Amino acid sequence: MTRTTTRPAPAEQGAEQDAPHQDAPHDEHTNGCTGCLDRRQVLRGAGGVTLAAAGVVVLAACGGTADAGGATTPGAGGGTGSGADGALAQVADVPVGGALLVEAGGQKLLLVQETAGTVTALSAICTHQGCTVQPAEGELDCPCHGSTFQLDGTPVSGPAKEPLPAVAVHVKDGAVFSGTA
Structure with a gap:
């Protein structure tokens, strides 16, 4: 079986290309x-x-840190957090040698447990341009511009030059609460 096709004449081809x-x-x-x-x-x-x-x-x-609505500003004495009992988290939820990102009163915090049983908190807002710093293995990383921080908030690399601000927290009955005891 032989197929035949008809091609437009050269003048028609140019017209087609000019006005698709x-x-x-x-x-x-x-x-x-x-x-x-x-x-x-x-x-x-x-x-x-x-x-x-x-x-x-x-x-x-942000999953797993539902806000109960009764949170106070971190750093205020006796404040409550996002748990049913006002706790920001359980100490057991904060990895030893790492950090846990939580939210309290609309403020993002990093709960840090450098050594077992000792929990501190830092603002999770990068001091470079305000992005949320994320916990990583043994450090804290800003995904926006690549700044890294030690678990104590000290900048290690990247454009951030200022440390992450400390936020007052205390531990009571295995739970972490904002503010001082």
């Missing part, structure tokens, strides 16, 4: 055919998808 959307209706806002997306619409859509994905990541990172 010749048969499609145009409008002045899309610079192309009606129903086609312009660059701005595509970028808006991509931005929306990116924001939605970032929201999912942020919510996943």
Whole structure:
């Protein structure tokens, strides 16, 4: 079986290349055919998808620290946290040689247990540009610009030059509470 195809004459080919959307209706806002997306619409859509994905990541990172609504500002004496009993976390939940990210009164904190039984707290807000610092193995990392901090809040590398501020917490009956005892 032999197939034959017809190709447009050279003059017709040039006309096709000059006006690719010749048969499609145009409008002045899309610079192309009606129903086609312009660059701005595509970028808006991509931005929306990116924001939605970032929201999912942020919510996943904050999981497990539901706020009971009675939290006070960390550092205030006798404050309560996000647990049912007002605790920020149980000491057993804070890894020895590591940290746990919690939220109290709308403020993000890093509960740190450098040695077993001793829990301290730092602001989880990077001193460089205000991103949330995340616990990592044996250190604290800012995902935005790559700053790293020791578990005591001292900057090790990256653009952050100031240490993470300490926040007052105390331990009572195996639980960590904001403020002083």
